[in-house]
């Protein structure tokens with residue numbers, strides 16, 4: 506199950522991604538927002554991140570104007586590795602090397618065609634494990650140091 510979320514700045518891109526998931530029979534849960542009316546991105550970053558942390562959803566895709574604010578918010582939840590991505594190479598690497606569990610995209614940064622390419626690659630790339638797991642464990646150690 507893919508958790509989807511956005512603020513108003515990423516709403517249209519979220520809807521495009523939702524249509525792509527529907528066309529490809531990929532299950533998702535939409536955590537809002539539900540229009541282009543102005544809202545605050547931390548709420549939606551948090552909702553998606555908590556759905557991943559609780560294991561209700563396996564991965565998340567979140568959108569705001571730049572992808573930055575909503576990703577910073579999601580990354581405050583322990584266990585979340587959210588990557589803001591604007592190119593296909595980083596989409597692949599964020600899964601292979603960083604085991605990113607949330608993808609953040611900026612509707613005002615990239616076009617919808619590129620965004621969907623990034624989504625496809627990100628959803629279809631596996632974590633490579635091995636030495637990369639050791640590095641991710643060190644990220645978890647940082648969280649533990651601050652009781653997160």
Ligand code: RB5
Pocket residue numbers: 512513514515546569570571572573574575
């Ligand atoms: C909203 O205007 C905008 O600040 C937000 O979508 C995002 O880009 C924040 O990082």
